[in-house]
Amino acid sequence: MKIWIFTLVALLVASLSVAMAFENDSPLEDPLMESRARDLAKEIRCLVCQNQSIFDSDAALAKDLRKIVRERITLGDDNAAITEYLVARYGDFVLLKPPIKPKTYLLWFGPILIFLVAGYTVLQFFKNANKVGRKSTSLNSLERKRVKELISDTEVE
């Protein structure tokens, strides 16, 4: 038991000691601006390591892009202008969250569409199954006679 607690504490301490790449840069003096830079950096993809944001990445390009983000914030650009600047150079891919526009409708709404179609299909399936089930419960007199015949036939054989 003790060793488990020890391991847990060690792991927690280890995870705390991993400094984010972002924190290794020299921060902006204005804490408000710095927190804006932090939020923006988390949304921008590092194109070298692709599934990391420039907030997390140690890549040289990520560092350069963080520098540009901070620079633009000090120059008074708003967030939209900064992402626009990056998108103009690196394309939508530089944003970790793809923008909603006609080209990405399928990406954003496709899953909902698939869910709706699948739900409808399943519903129809059970509806039909029910119908078939109800129909088959009652036999008319002719059918009943035929069944009787069949049963008695097998008994004879």
Next chain:
Amino acid sequence: MNKSRLYFLLPVIIFGVLCIFLLRGLSLDPSAVPTALTDKNVPIFDLPALDDQTIGLASSDLGGEVSLINVFASWCLPCRVEHPLLMKMAGDGVVALHGINYKDESKDARAWLDELGDPFGRIGADRDGRVGIELGVYGVPETFVIDQSGRIRYKHIGPITQRDLDKYLLPLIEKLNQ
């Protein structure tokens, strides 16, 4: 064919279409991000010469003819791989070839060019990589095809192979020259 048969076929058809997409995905390179600058003018830049043996490169030097800009660095191994092809292109004189030396030391780049040969007409030194970012460069080597009016027509990511040259770059250059 009756209706219920078609319903059973539907999943098979969907699966087939999915397979086509997945198969295509196998041969795509997810690390290659197409440039957002295609058909846009080269961003304005003015880079100093690498050293006194070279001429610097500015955006105003481009245009008037079809040209290639190769972004390279002496610390970049794939650049070494593609270099013989660049030398051959420069020798054949098919296209104006310029270089941007990306985040490099001048003396390292000079030693590299002395060892492997210098195929470039002009070489701009982009020491801090700012022009690289203006151009949307995210790794070296990258090669831009610039048309006569100074617009970016194509970006090749990674080392150029003979196949890339034959399949994409040379046909495009030929088309632009017509």
